[in-house]
Amino acid sequence: MRFARVIGTVVCTEKVSSWKGHRLLLLQPTDSQRQDQGRPFVAVDLVSAGPGQWVFYVKAREAGMALPNQDNPTDAAITGIVDDLREAAFTPETLDRGPAPRPVPGAGA
Numbered sequence: 001m002r003f004a005r006v007i008g009t010v011v012c013t014e015k016v017s018s019w020k021g022h023r024l025l026l027l028q029p030t031d032s033q034r035q036d037q038g039r040p041f042v043a044v045d046l047v048s049a050g051p052g053q054w055v056f057y058v059k060a061r062e063a064g065m066a067l068p069n070q071d072n073p074t075d076a077a078i079t080g081i082v083d084d085l086r087e088a089a090f091t092p093e094t095l096d097r098g099p100a101p102r103p104v105p106g107a108g109a
Helices: 061-065
Strands: 002-010 023-030 041-045 054-059 076-081
Touching (some): 023 076, 054 061
Parallel strands (some): 041 076
Antiparallel strands (some): 002 023, 002 054, 054 076
């Protein structure tokens, strides 16, 4: 998952038709601790993000597939707004394996 902070809005007099109805926002990439990483870039906003919000985004072909018309020139798309993030070390014990399977009535064991 890739994180970024919205730092601005891009205004265009003309857009490709597949972007109509979507804003273009300027993003500053960050790491999971919200520290800046790399140079700002433009992304198509699919979630109505606002200035200062922390978002996650996709790049490359996944960005183009996020729009209804998948034949478009999108390089990056905002696909969610981050409300909270909790990080933990990954170990087999920390996996949520869900509830134990229930026995099927009438099935012999």
